[in-house]
Amino acid sequence: MTGITLAVPSKGRLEELTRDWFAAKGMTITRPGGARSYLGAIEGMPDVTVRFFPASEIARELIRGNIDVGVTGLDLIHETSETGPASVSIASKLDFGKADCVVAVPESWIDVTHMHDLADVASDFRARHGRWLRIATKYITITRQHFAKAGIAEYRTVESLGATEAAPASGVADIVVDITTTGSTLAANGLRVLEDGVMLRSEACLIVSRTADWSPERRATLEQVLGDIGVSSGL
Ligand SMILES: Nc1ncnc2c1ncn2[C@@H]1O[C@H](COP(=O)(O)OP(=O)(O)OP(=O)(O)O)[C@@H](O)[C@H]1O
Ligand SMILES: O=P(O)(O)OC[C@H]1O[C@H](OP(=O)(O)OP(=O)(O)O)[C@H](O)[C@@H]1O
Numbered sequence: 001m002t003g004i005t006l007a008v009p010s011k012g013r014l015e016e017l018t019r020d021w022f023a024a025k026g027m028t029i030t031r032p033g034g035a036r037s038y039l040g041a042i043e044g045m046p047d048v049t050v051r052f053f054p055a056s057e058i059a060r061e062l063i064r065g066n067i068d069v070g071v072t073g074l075d076l077i078h079e080t081s082e083t084g085p086a087s088v089s090i091a092s093k094l095d096f097g098k099a100d101c102v103v104a105v106p107e108s109w110i111d112v113t114h115m116h117d118l119a120d121v122a123s124d125f126r127a128r129h130g131r132w133l134r135i136a137t138k139y140i141t142i143t144r145q146h147f148a149k150a151g152i153a154e155y156r157t158v159e160s161l162g163a164t165e166a167a168p169a170s171g172v173a174d175i176v177v178d179i180t181t182t183g184s185t186l187a188a189n190g191l192r193v194l195e196d197g198v199m200l201r202s203e204a205c206l207i208v209s210r211t212a213d214w215s216p217e218r219r220a221t222l223e224q225v226l227g228d229i230g231v232s233s234g235l
Contacts, residue, residue, distance in 0.1 A: 002217040003047045004225065007061065007070035010038065010052035014204050017096045018071045025229045047221045056080070063087040065211030068222065075101050075179060075202035079141050089208045089234035091226055097204030099179035101142055103197035106168050106175070107190050114196050115150040118175075122154045125174075136160040136167030137177035139199075146199045165189040208233045 008022075008029060009015045019029050028043040029050055040050035051067060059076035061067045063084050071094065077084040078101075105112050112118055125133040133155040137143050140157055147155065158173045165185050167173040179202065180186055186193065206229075208222065214235065226233055 002221050003049060004068040004218055004221050005049050005051055006042070006225075007051045007053050007058045007067040007072075008040075009055045009058065009071060012055060014055050014071065014073070014097050018094075018204065021071075021094050021096070027229070045225065048225055059084065062207055062209045063211065065209050065213065067209060068212045068218070069206065069208050069225075071204055071206055073097055073099070073202050074205050075099065075139070075142070075200055077205075077207065078200055078202075079139050082141060082145065087209065087211050089210055090205050091208050091233055092206040092229070092231040094204040094206060097202070099181050099202050100198050101139055101177065101179050101200040101202060102186075102193045103146075103199065104165075104176050104178070104180075104186050104191040104193050107192045109192075112194070114194055115152070118194065119150060119152045122152050126154065132156040133175070134158050134173040135175050135177055136164050136173035138164065139177050139179075142199055143177045165191060206231065208235060210235065 008018045022029050029040055030043060031037055031040040031052065033039060038052045040052060042048045042050060053061065055072045056076050058067070058070040058072040059080045062070050063081050077088055103115070103118070105118070112121055122133045135143060135155055136158045138159065138161055140159065143157055158167065160167055164176050164178045166189060167176060168191065169189060176191060222233055
């Protein structure tokens with residue numbers, strides 16, 4: 001077996017930009033079965049099988065080694081598993097899909113400008129309010145890691161799969177961890193990013209799995225394909 005699998009986003013904001021990025025490198029991704037098909041190819045590259053997946057599944061399968069190369073957001077690699085970053089190699093940043101994963105508090109918390117202020121708030125919270133500080137987020141892993149690094153342990157996460165920024169105003173949580181690009185959603189919901197509250201700067205990346213089964217033949221195919229794009233695997 002010398003062929004390799006390339007996974008690209010099947011939908012969402014990264015789909016078209018990914019196709020355009022490959023096209024600019026002279027590689028045309030085809031989807032012979034149409035938009036509902038999950039199998040594709042790259043014209044003139046019979047050793048590459050293209051698979052279409054949601055961005056979050058691409059991150060998971062790269063980490064598990066079930067796909068060889070893929071395009072997804074760096075944030076999803078960090079969020080999917082604590083071992084995510086070590087399980088992959090970033091072959092190239094793609095300069096689109098940019099978003100910062102941030103900690104944001106209500107604008108009315110005027111004394112809270114840095115993570116160390118938040119640490120003080122968190123440790124007093126239970127005594128003052130009779131409950132833990134609540135953080136609305138879908139970035140549970142990233143939150144756990146960064147709050148531990150900031151020495152903050154006294155909080156609870158409230159898992160939010162959409163409209164996270166609405167959680168403080170609606171009383172579901174006190175603060176949020178979410179991604180932001182222009183900042184307009186945070187501002188519209190009366191939230192402010194802490195001055196040292198950027199936990200991760202994310203963008204779409206071309207990512208190689210370290211955990212895939214890299215036989216010498218498949219490795220040679222990988223380096224050849226990446227060489228055509230002008231990058232190396234970093235394996
Ligand atoms: N403004 C933004 N909002 C959300 N995601 C963004 C934004 N800008 C870039 N991204 C990136 O896009 C990726 C998520 O893409 P997409 O929304 O297609 O994924 P998904 O989670 O599979 O979609 P869905 O939420 O529809 O299931 C993440 O890596 C994220 O960082
Ligand atoms: O900083 P901004 O430019 O305002 O962008 C950030 C917002 O965009 C995304 O939500 P989206 O509208 O894509 O909905 P989602 O929650 O389904 O991802 C993200 O979850 C933020 O809410």
